[in-house]
Amino acid sequence: MGYQAQKVTIVGGGLVGALNACFLSKRGFDVHIHELRPDIRKQELVRGRSINLTLSTRGxxxxxxVGLDEEMKQSGIPLHSRMIHDLDGTRRPISYGTKDQCIMSVDRKYLNGLLLTAAERNPSVNIHFEHKFVSCDFQAGTSIFKKPDGSKVTAKSDLIIGCDGAYSSVxxxxxxxxxMDFQQAYIPHGYIELRIPPTADNKFAMEVNYLHIWPRNEFMMIALPNVQDNSFVLTLFMPFEIFEAKKTREQVLEFFNKTFPDSIELIGREEIVNTFLSLKPLPLVTxxxxxxxxxxxxxxMGDAAHAMVPFYGQGMNCGFEDCLVFDQFMGKFDNDFAKVLPEYSEYRNPDAKAMCELALYNYTEMRESVNSKFFLARKHFDNFLHWLMPSTWVPLYTSVSFSQMRYHKCIHNRAWQDKILTIVISGAGIACGAIMFARGFDYVQPHFNAALEQVSRMEWVGELFSKWK
Amino acid sequence: MGYQAQKVTIVGGGLVGALNACFLSKRGFDVHIHELRPDIRKQELVRGRSINLTLSTRGxxxxxxVGLDEEMKQSGIPLHSRMIHDLDGTRRPISYGTKDQCIMSVDRKYLNGLLLTAAERNPSVNIHFEHKFVSCDFQAGTSIFKKPDGSKVTAKSDLIIGCDGAYSSVxxxxxxxxxMDFQQAYIPHGYIELRIPPTADNKFAMEVNYLHIWPRNEFMMIALPNVQDNSFVLTLFMPFEIFEAKKTREQVLEFFNKTFPDSIELIGREEIVNTFLSLKPLPLVTxxxxxxxxxxxxxxMGDAAHAMVPFYGQGMNCGFEDCLVFDQFMGKFDNDFAKVLPEYSEYRNPDAKAMCELALYNYTEMRESVNSKFFLARKHFDNFLHWLMPSTWVPLYTSVSFSQMRYHKCIHNRAWQDKILTIVISGAGIACGAIMFARGFDYVQPHFNAALEQVSRMEWVGELFSKWK
Structure with missing residues (x-):
């Protein structure tokens, strides 16, 4: 019965909804996307919502x-490293992985348009814009949509897929x-978006192949290059309280002078002040x-099932992987929804939950840890071990962004590495203690000092590593 | 400004809404209760929803x-102990606290009616039944209600209080x-209600001053006496799967024969079979x-803010305490809502969350732990120490049900007791070890066996304790 089902209603024509339509039309279903908004391909850019996204291996x-990876690769900008902007103006890169590993900065509107066009290429896909989802009847398999003129449409289908975002009506x-067990939690930080325009000769105003970060511990600003117009889109993440305390032009500029001095000329004073004083910071929810x-x-699927904070750049990638995993279960169970749905739900849940946790964790890493020597040492050390044992020692960032390891396994994997390191370090500590006990403290002291100095200059591991490559 | 506010809209005329009206009318506010259902005082009993509740110190x-405690005490039935029904038909009481401490079995409908009547006694309270809350506008301070004829009413007020239950529209x-951070979680168990009618001569069919429990580890049945008609209301809590597996008359009766044999004659075969096969078990949500x-x-306030599973009998008590705590903040801040609301919210949140946790924990205690010797030993031991040091060593159940200690403190208090006991027991263990080391194992063995035997007969502490009283 299940595998003879014909019609699928997709609620939401965003990134995940459109990609799902591509997958399902390939399987021969009659697919109807119902999207609340007008066709994004005909729309002007909307300020405020996040414009750039990062695409990595899973996405x-x-x-x-569905045969769209090459097209997408060509229109994105590869980012192989973070570029840290220190308070004194120093810029220092921290690579994401090996030399050939990079994430891609892509334009949300462009990617959404590409997916909708690809879906529409298949005559079995129909897209209904300005159809607001009202409700559905699971017994009858019907969903009701409201059109702009107030009239209502009822769609009957064998499967309803809700891809309607974090505040999903489905x-x-x-x-x-x-x-349904359900949880929503806000972080006490919000965000606003700013823009660094191209230079007078229409070039990028900063190094292009980097995700720029201004980590200031309590908050941070990041920048992603935008291939469409050679600009950068900046996002400032900060506690709502700090946003709210900046009420005048002077307060805003003083704040930027103190915390992001090297960005002021690039963005422009007016852009900073106007954005700050006119836009309300947007919330971040899990x-x-x-x-x-x-x-x-x-x-x-997608944000409707697992909205996450944006700090691992995995929101879209996780949503896209949902579609892939769902398609694999469809293959395994011959399109039999009665089997696919519970299996998919149970399989995917621990991974999506794990990714939500990782995204929260990475905020601390981006705004705080990158300022720490220990963090850098660990990063180099991880990269070094990964180079020695590529399939055994996979650093966390690599497993999340450059592999398809199940998200919850990425966490286990990292926990296992931490355990090993603790044992090794404890072992070293005990050895030190034993030597001290046997030879006296004075014998050990100079060696200990030398070792400490080495650790604080841990960059040598990274240098060594890049020389050996 | 705040303390000159005149009008309060209460959404929901259940237990917490009605009590709130009593408190607020005492403070001179113009109070309007809007209740979805018709007047409960004029309604027939609705099967399915929980009929009996337990009232304890906080409530x-x-x-x-508000001067209603005496009236309520007279119409409730005091319960001073649990009465455990073992599988072999043995009944054994486990007291809740000291001899003068008891919880009260009260009738939901009676209590709700009493509160509504008490509220109405004050001319500044108006109750609007069959007013369905539709939405509200916080900026304008308006709420919209729908009447049975479809017409809408808009109420403008200085304060809106949502007392509209676990699935609160407010x-x-x-x-x-x-x-708002929000979380809802279901347990995998549901419940149905059964009834033990009075005997032929209109007496209670079991011992009346007890909360009867049939603890069967994986599930349980409880019974509360009902003063209105000398019946008992039974509630069977069980995993949905087990409910769903009982599909025929034979399966249902076989299940009761195996697990609750002593209850069959009391309830009656037809009542058991009919209830089982006609009612869907209801879910339990936190x-x-x-x-x-x-x-x-x-x-x-109330379930709208913190719905909990019913296993500590604190849902209503916690909701009533909300009203009392809110009233105390109103006193402290001179009815200034701008100060009262955030202070109340921050103060009450950790307590309500703690009570939700305690309620979940108590399910294990009621259906499983009461079958364990260790549990009983601990209970006697706690009671003994509480008798020795009444204000220092307060058992968990006592602090929750017979005191106004903040709920989150009750948990800390118990954690502190566990810590002390661990230290004492470890100390005893080390002492034993030392003696064994010094005098040899053979010397210790008989003493150890004797001690074990004592522990397994720990009732002596309880007996000792009750003799000394």
Whole structure:
């Protein structure tokens, strides 16, 4: 029965909804996307919502499965390192992985348009814009949408897929129909977006192949290059309280002078002041829930199932991987929704939850840890071990961004590495103690000091590593 | 400004809404309760929703503040002990606290009616039944209600209090307006209610002053006496899967024969079979959120703010204590909502969260731990120490049910006791070890065996204790 089902209703024509349509049309379904907003391809850019996204291995692998990876690679900008902007103006890169590993800065609007166009290429895909999801009836398999003129449309289908974002209305319907565990949590930080325009001769105003970070411990600013117009989009993440305390032109400029002095000329004083005083900072929410489905005819994916803070750049990648994983279960169970939905839901849940946790954790890393010598030493050390044992010692960032290791395994993997390191370091400590005991403290002291100095100059591991490559 | 506010809209005329009206009318506010359902005082009993509740110190203290405690005490049935029904038919009591400490079995409908009548006695309280809350506008201070004929009423007020239960619509409005952290989680167990009618001569069919428990580890049944008609209301808590597996008359009766044999004659075969096969078990949800307020004109209380599973009998007591605590903050800040709301929200949140945790924990205690010798030994030991040091060593159950200690302190208090006991027991262990080392194992063995035997007969502490009283 299940595998003869014909029609799929996708609620939401964003990134995940459009990619899902590509996957499902390939499987021969009659796919209808219903999107609240007008066609994004015909829209002017909307200020405020995040413009640039980073695409990494998981997202690319999903795009590859529907033949869109090459097209996307050509229109993105590869970023192989972070570029740290210290307070004194020093810029120092920290690479993401090996030389051939990079994430891609892509334009949300461009990618969404590409996916919609790709979906539409298949005649079995229909896209209905300005269709607002109202409610659905899981028993009857119907969903109701409202058009701009107030009239309502009822769509009957064999499967409803909610790809309608963090505040998903489909999820809300599922919560009414089934015992769904649900959690939403805000962080006390919000964000605003700023822009660094191209130079007078239309070039990028900073090094292009980097994700620029101004880590200031309590808050941070980042910048991603934008291939469309050679600009950078900056995002400032900061506690709401600090945003709210900046009320005048003078306060805003003083704050930038003190914390991001090297960015002022690049952005321009007016842009900074106007943005600060006119835009309300936007909130950052984590959403977790389970299960993702109800019965055999409704499932949620992407942000609707697992919204995360943006600090690992995995929101879109995780959503795209949802589509890929779902497609694999569709293959395994011959398109039988009654089997696919519960299996997908149970399999995907621990991974999506793990990624939500990792995203929260990475905020501390980006705004704080990158300022620490110990963090850098560990990074070099991890990279070194990874180079020695590429499949045994995979650093956390690498496993998340440059592999398809299940997200919850990435956490286990890192926990295992931490354990090993603790044992090794404790062993070294005990050895030191034993030597001290046997030969006296005075004998050990100079060696200990030398070792400490080495650790604080741990860059040598990185240098060594890059020379050996 | 705040303390001159006149009008308060209470959404929900259940237990917490009605008690809130009593408190607020005492403070001189113009109070309007809007309740979705018709007047409960004129309604027939609705099967399915929990009929009996247990009132303990916190609830009584709140009722006392509005002069309703004596009236309530007279219409409730005091329960001083649990009565454990073992599988072999043995019944054994386990007391809740000292001889003069008891919880009260009260009838939800009676109590709700009493509170509504008490509220109405004050001419400044108006109750609007069959008013369904639709939405509210926090900026304008207005709430919209829908009447049965479809017409809408708009109420303008200085404060909106949502007392509209676990699936609160007011909370839903707050979530749209502010960054509310929210969590709902179901346990894999559901419940159905059964009834033990009075005997032929209209007497209670079991010992009356007890909360009867049939603890069967994986699930349990409880019974509360009902003063209205000398019946008992039974609640069977069990995993949904087990409920769903019982599909025929034979399966249901076999299950009761095997697990609750002594209850069959009391309930009656037809009541058991009919209830089982006609009613769907109801879910049990925990809801936590924060903050409880938005701006200076809306706050949620009771289940709307903190729904909990019913296993500590604290849902209503916690909701009543909300009203009392809120009233204390109103006194402290001279009815200034702008100060009261955030202070109340921050103060009350850790306590409500702690109580939600305690309620979950107590399910294990009720269905499983009461079967364990160690649990009983600890209970006697705690009671003994409490008798020796009444204000220093307060057992967990006592602090929750018979004191007004802040809920989160009750948990800290118990953690502190566990720590002390661990130290004492470890100390005893080390002493034993030392003696064994000094005098040889053979010397210690008989003493050790004797001690073990004593522990397994720990009732002596209880007996000793009750003799000394």
């Amino acid at each position: 690319l692998e999903a795009l590859k499965a 999820r809300h319907q599922i919560m009414k129909a089934t015992r 959403v977790k829930c389970q299960p993702y489905h109800v019965g055999d005819n409704c499932v949620i | 009584l203290e709140a009722l006392k503040a 909370r839903h409005q707050i979530m749209k307006a502010t960054r 809801v936590k959120c924060q903050p409880y307020h938005v701006g200076d004109n809306c706050v949620i």
